[in-house]
Amino acid sequence: MLPHRIELATARPSRRQFLIGTVATASLVIGYRLIAADPAMAEDAAKPPANPFQAYVEISPDNRIVIHSSQFEMGQGSYFGIATLVMEELDGDWAQVDVVGASGNAALYGNLAWGGVAQGTGGSTSMTSSWQRYRQAGAAARAMLVAAAAKQWNVPAGEISVASGVLSHPSGTKATFGELATAAAGMQVPSELPLKQKAEWTQIGADGLKRYDSAGKTNGTEAYTIDLKMDGLLTAVMIHPPKFGATVKSFDAAKAKAFDGIVDVVQTPRGVAVVGNNMWTALKGRDLVIVEWDEAKAEQRGSAEILDQYRKLAAEPAKANARNDGDAVTALSSAASTVEGSYEFPYLAHASLEPLNAIARIGDDGTVEVWGGHQMPDLYQAVAAQVAGVTPDKVKLHVMKTGGSFGRRAVADADLIVEAVATAKALGPGKPVKIQWTRENDMRGGRYRPAYVHAIKAGLDKDGKLVALHDHIVGQSILGGSPFAAMIQNGVDATSVEGASNLPYAIPNVKIDLTTTDVNIPVLWWRSVGSTHTAYVIETFVDELAVAAKRDPVEFRLSMLEKHPRHAAVLRLAAEKAGWDKPLAEGRFRGVALHESFSTFVAEVVEITFKSASDFSVDRVVCAVDCGIAINPDQIRAQMEGGIGFGLGAILQEELTLTGGVVDQENYDTYTPLRIDQMPKVEVHIVASDEPPTGVGEPGVPPIGPAVANALRAATGKTIRSLPISKGLSA
Structure with missing residues (x-):
C-alpha cells in the first residue's frame, strides 16, 4: 500500500494531550491530540484543540460504545484491532460496540507512523499508530466512568469494579456505562493513566476472540459505498481515454441526452461522466456518447x-x-x-472486489459531502475543496468500509474524488451522484x-x-x-x-x-x-x-x-x-x-x-x-x-x-x-x-x-x- 513510514515516530501522548467534551446527547467523548512531528506542529499542538468534540471513544446514554477509528477499514481488520485496544482497557461489552471511520482532524487522527502530520491508512501501520493512543482512550473512559460512579454512590473509586460494560460495588449497587455517561462527561481527566500489564490482558492476544463485524459481512447487511441509497441519488458511469495521458478533445452527447433517464453528460478532468437515474440507464447512455481524444501526450508503447x-x-x-x-x-x-x-x-492491477466508487453531494449552502473509501482523508478533503471551489472546512467526508483496496484507494491525485465532486458540481446543489466504475474501468483505469x-x-x-x-x-x-x-x-x-x-x-x-x-x-x-x-x-x-x-x-x-x-x-x-x-x-x-x-x-x-x-x-x-x-x-x-x-x-x-x-x-x-x-x-x-x-x-x-x-x-x-x-x- 503506502510507504510504511514517512518519518517513523515513536512519540507517545501524555495526559496533557488528552481532551474531553460533551456532545448534544451528553455522551462521554474522549480523545487526545497527537505529538506533532516537527517543532512548528508541536507548538500548534499545545494550543487548545480546534474542535474538542472529535474524539476516539463515545459512550452514549443509550449504552452504545462508538469507537472513532483513525484508520480505514478495507477488510484487513483495523476496526477490530482498534476496538480490541479500547475494550482491553475499557472492560466494555462487545455487544455494545460499533466502530466508525473518523476524519477531518489531523491533530486527532494523524497516522503516528507517518509523524502524525496527516491521516491515512497504509504501509501496514494501523496497529503501530493505534497501539498507545487507543488503549489510553479506553483507560481514560473507564477511569472517568468509575469517578462518576464513585461520586454518585459516595464510595471510594477503588471499591468499584468494571466488567462487561457494568460498574458495580460490593454493596450491590450497579450501573451500565450508558447510565453514567452524562455524569462521566463532567469528570476531570485523571492525572495518571496506568495501562494494564500483559498478565492482566483478556482481549489483547486472546486466541478465541473473533471479529465483531463478521456477521454483517456474512449475511449481506454490511453497507459499502456500492450499496448506498439516498433520496434523489443519481448514478454516473465514466468514459476514460483508452490510452494513458490522452485528454478529451471533444464529445457529442446528443444521442445520449435524448435517451430516457439520462440526466446529463459531464466532462471531468480525466474523461466524461454519463449521469442517469440508475446504473443501467447510465450504461446505455454511455454507449451513445461519441468522444474524440487528443492523444498527443499519450503513452503509445505496449x-x-x-x-x-x-x-x-x-x-x-x-x-x-x-x-x-x-x-x-x-x-x-x-x-x-x-x-x-x-x-x-x-x-x-489491484483487482479488489468492489470497483471504485464514491458519492458526492453539494448542499444549497455550498457545503460538500463525499461518501467513499477515503484511505487518505486529509488529502481527499483538500482536493474536494479545490474542485468544488470552497474551503476545506466546507467538506465533510463519510468514511465507508470498502471491499478491498490493496493501495488503490490511496491515490495522490484523488482521481475518483475529483470525478465525483466535479460531476456533483456540474449537476448543481441538491443532486447527489454516485460515480460507479465498472470492472472494465477499474482494470483499465491505471x-x-x-x-x-x-x-x-x-x-x-x-x-x-x-x-x-x-x-x-x-x-x-x-x-x-x-x-x-x-x-x-x-x-x-x-x-x-x-x-x-x-x-x-x-x-x-x-x-x-x-x-x-x-x-x-x-x-x-x-x-x-x-x-x-x-x-x-x-x-x-x-x-x-x-x-x-x-x-x-x-x-x-x-x-x-x-x-x-x-x-x-x-x-x-x-x-x-x-x-x-x-x-x-x-x-x-x-x-x-x-x-x-x-x-x-x-x-x-x-x-x-x-x-x-x-x-x-x-x-x-x-x-x-x-x-x-x-x-x-x-x-x-x-x-x-x-x-x-x-x-x-x-x-x-x-x-x-x-x-x-x-x-x-x-x-x-x-x-x-x-x-x-x-x-x-x-x-x-x-x-x-x-x-x-x-x-x-x-x-x-x-x-x-x-x-x-x-x-x-x-x-x-x-x-x-x-x-x-x-x-x-x-x-
Whole structure:
C-alpha cells in the first residue's frame, strides 16, 4: 500500500494531550491530540484543540460504545484491532460496540507512523499508530466512568469494579456505562493513566476472540459505498481515454441526452461522466456518447516495448545508488564463482472486489459531502475543496468500509474524488451522484504495480561464502510527481528498492542500484509495494547461490543472519513446523523464502506436487510471522492466509499487458486472480513477542512467490526469472 513510514515516530501522548467534551446527547467523548512531528506542529499542538468534540471513544446514554477509528477499514481488520485496544482497557461489552471511520482532524487522527502530520491508512501501520493512543482512550473512559460512579454512590473509586460494560460495588449497587455517561462527561481527566500489564490482558492476544463485524459481512447487511441509497441519488458511469495521458478533445452527447433517464453528460478532468437515474440507464447512455481524444501526450508503447527498453537500461550504468557497502564490483571480479541473471516483472492491477466508487453531494449552502473509501482523508478533503471551489472546512467526508483496496484507494491525485465532486458540481446543489466504475474501468483505469527489470550478479568465495551482490533495478517511480516526491533522495525512490536495499544477509560487498524510467502509465503502491519484486529476486537468487555453494537453503540463510535474530527465528520456526529435514513423497518438492516488510518478519515454506510445467499444484504453505505483540491472533492468521492467496495468484498467473498503449485485460476472465481451487492449505505460526505491534496486512505477500519458485527450482533445476510463473516456467 503506502510507504510504511514517512518519518517513523515513536512519540507517545501524555495526559496533557488528552481532551474531553460533551456532545448534544451528553455522551462521554474522549480523545487526545497527537505529538506533532516537527517543532512548528508541536507548538500548534499545545494550543487548545480546534474542535474538542472529535474524539476516539463515545459512550452514549443509550449504552452504545462508538469507537472513532483513525484508520480505514478495507477488510484487513483495523476496526477490530482498534476496538480490541479500547475494550482491553475499557472492560466494555462487545455487544455494545460499533466502530466508525473518523476524519477531518489531523491533530486527532494523524497516522503516528507517518509523524502524525496527516491521516491515512497504509504501509501496514494501523496497529503501530493505534497501539498507545487507543488503549489510553479506553483507560481514560473507564477511569472517568468509575469517578462518576464513585461520586454518585459516595464510595471510594477503588471499591468499584468494571466488567462487561457494568460498574458495580460490593454493596450491590450497579450501573451500565450508558447510565453514567452524562455524569462521566463532567469528570476531570485523571492525572495518571496506568495501562494494564500483559498478565492482566483478556482481549489483547486472546486466541478465541473473533471479529465483531463478521456477521454483517456474512449475511449481506454490511453497507459499502456500492450499496448506498439516498433520496434523489443519481448514478454516473465514466468514459476514460483508452490510452494513458490522452485528454478529451471533444464529445457529442446528443444521442445520449435524448435517451430516457439520462440526466446529463459531464466532462471531468480525466474523461466524461454519463449521469442517469440508475446504473443501467447510465450504461446505455454511455454507449451513445461519441468522444474524440487528443492523444498527443499519450503513452503509445505496449508493455513488450517498455520491457525491452528496461532490459537495455539494466545493461547500462545505473542512474542512482541506494546502497553501497564495500566494493561489490571488485569483489565480484575476484570471486571464486559467480551467478547472474535478469528478472522481469509485469504490471499488476489491484483487482479488489468492489470497483471504485464514491458519492458526492453539494448542499444549497455550498457545503460538500463525499461518501467513499477515503484511505487518505486529509488529502481527499483538500482536493474536494479545490474542485468544488470552497474551503476545506466546507467538506465533510463519510468514511465507508470498502471491499478491498490493496493501495488503490490511496491515490495522490484523488482521481475518483475529483470525478465525483466535479460531476456533483456540474449537476448543481441538491443532486447527489454516485460515480460507479465498472470492472472494465477499474482494470483499465491505471494505478498499477510498476513493471520492473532486475539485473543481478553475486559472487562466492572458495568456501561457498557469499561475498558480493550487485542488483540493478529498473522501473517507474511511485513517489515521483506525488505529494510524497520529497521522499526521493539522491534519485532513489525508496519504494522501488525496499526489500533489496535493506536485505538482512551479512554480505561484505553489496551494491543496489536504481534507474528510474519515464513512462506515461499511472502506477501506485500495490500490496507490499517494492517488496513484491525485490523479495522474489533476492530470495530466489539466494536459493540458487545455496545450490551453487552445495549448502542447504535454510542453513545457508541462517549462516548470514547472526545479527538479525528475528529473521532467523521465523526462518527456524517455519522450517521446523514444515518438517524441512524430513523426506517428501515422490513428486513433491519444497521451497523456502524469508522477508521483512513493514517491520514484520515472515518466513514461508511451500510444498508443491509437480508433474510437468503445465501440471503442478501448490499444496501446503507453512508460515511463521513475528509482528511484535499479537493483538488479534485469529486476525493475524487470516491476514497471512489472505496475503498468501493474494501473492500466489499474482506470481502464478496475473499479468497486465498493453498493446499500442491500450490495456489488454478488461475483467476477471483475462486478468485472473487466484481461484478458490488453487488455494493451498496454510498453517500460520505466530512468534510470541513483547515488541510493539507491527502490521500484518501486507507482509504475508512477498515470501510466497519466491518460496513457490524455489520449490519449482527444486523440481526442475530452473530458476524462474520472468513472471508470471505460468509464462516463465514454459519459457
